[in-house]
Amino acid sequence: MVLAAGLVGVLWMWWASVPASFVTTPASVATTVGELSGMVGAYLVCAQVLLIARVPWFEQAVGLDRLVSWHRSLGASVVFLIITHVVFMVVGAEFVDQKLPWSEFVSMLQDYPDMLTALIGTIAFLVVGLSSARWIRSKLSYEVWYWLHVTTYVAIFLTFFHQLSGGAHFVDQPLNRILWLTLYLGTAAAVLTWRFVLPGIDAWRHRMRVVAVVPEGDGMTSVWLSGAHVDELGAKAGNFLSFRFLSRGHLLTAHPYSLSSVPADGRLRITVGALGDHSTMVRDLAPGTLVFTEGPFGHFTADRASRERILLIAGGAGIGPIRALAEDLAARGARPVVVYRAQSASRLALLGELEAMPDVAVVPVIGRRTELGYDPLAVPAMHTFIPDLADWEAFICGPTGMADRAEETLRALGMPSRFIHREELSMS
Template structure:
């Protein structure tokens, strides 16, 4: 049964220890892989230092080896590998994945250019004559050329300008072609790469790297979600409009407490119905999960999220997660400011529920374009531990910015003593972070989660 939840602060606040920051071995492991690739290249590069063409070929081989290794690292970063998730957090893993994507594209282009120019110097041909010569003599180079084009297409489609113009569904389809690109280039690497032709050990290690990456993806992105689907038997139980452009999707299942989800976290949600089945989208919890229900409050930010209002009860649901570190254990003070904007009210509402249960004293500031956008407002019942401050209206209409240091300081006079959690559009999150810093909040006490609007 779905009911509106209200909260009261416990009479005696519960002391909450500072979160333990564990050193992650993920980054050192990635760098160790880079060192191993450099060692492989160095020990197998007989052409280096002999002739200009040989030097360029050797450097081109290095660029290709690094690009190939970093592609595997990219896939593992977003492969839902638990060790990576626990050590880094999904948001940072995605950021690293994107950064590595730029490096991979540049390395691939460098590899192609150096192999052509270096080969032309060694063969005594023009650059344009060297290209057909390479295609005629190098094993599996034609498939590798097609794979390289796919790599570049994925890189271009992931650029910020392209992402703004492409629908998520089209971008995702292009992104998936990276797997075909990897398959098409792999045979050329092991059959034509000098380091692998001359060394069965190096070839075996490289095959093991790719096989291990494939096994991790199949395990954590395919097998585990499917097993979880059978285990939890998730289905849509209701879709409830909350405000203009916002709706809550209630999902029913069994044994959901075993997910160990926290307020402020999100899942990758795939609704198994036409129009939704092909893609999974990140949706945050908007209430603490129970043993048989999850609730996601979704903003109409695109075709997929807008269409959730058409979901029918009984629609099967596949989830991956939970992900994210926008959680109560990051708070180090018993006083907390929560700022929400747009669809960010969902995770803020769930986070507030958990923080209040810990006995913390909260101020919730809720920004919206107008009063009709104040979703879930009725669930923030004022109490001894909770003050709810709605701030509807555009800045042009208000005549001021309610989140600038002056006005935010008036709303929350003791802000410097509080942890600040902000969830909403990037511009709003930036504004709150700047104001909090100006008002004396340490950088370590500002926690943010961005949701486009």
């Protein structure tokens, strides 16, 4: 609703200052399309940034996973609008000056104010947008992706000035200039406040140290942390936090990891799968390493459960939050069933802890589909495990393909979508 209201405001700014002759010639039509796409694209860039600015009331109402999803979805629209803006502005000027597109482009760089910085910023936007494409993102490490996205702030700064100095809807429109300045300054204030200043203060106050690093099986490592103000974080089983370890290989980026046990006595535990450079190096952390955290985040918690019978489905590194949820749910009087999917017995991290929990039933499902001859998360197998799943509630955490398959099966077996809980840990 807020996003739509802002978009209506941008359209009003454009309409109130567009000349009456904006559809009289091909040049005016092309220029008008270019101007409108540029204004809407610039507005959506601010909206994208605000979605992940960690504004507390917004994040608590919607959930970080959904905000990240909306942020990602807007990315394609922003890239399309930026390209449209550049192409139509060049085409419009080309119609007027009767030049070739490349010559007109060079002339615009020379004749319009702040165009060179705007070009650099636009290229940065396109690089960031392309880096988020599914195929390209899969080829990049989190660290490379993270630092590419940091350049978004630089790109916003570089493109902002040409909007006011060269934009037809701002040069002679003081009200529009004030509104546009307010939009950008408000966005910058939100980012500085809730992404940097307050998290920095909280990180220092809740700073922790690594207590122990425990191997948990093939490619899995648990890290125990403690600190003087850990209990004041308000972290619950199933939440995740962003951890920055002050150690070689970890200092430049913070990564999101879920809790793998119920926080107690000033201690937290995360269980990390070796999925990349950062997560692999977790096993080399030394006890005593200082840790800064941000969070907790997420709604993947036991208080979301509203049905008596609860199914937990885990795979890979997803066993961490599922194990913590099982502990919390059992403490609340529930009797959850855990379906634990793994390719081999050596990958069943934390299995012993789950099996030792009273009132928790564990169903290990081991082996690749090619070895088993069937898909253990498909409808026939899941119906065999639990015949009446329509009356259950489910929490799913694991690799995307596995989680998608499990959710599809649960829906096919009649479980309503509102009783199927998943959460994305990635900030990307």
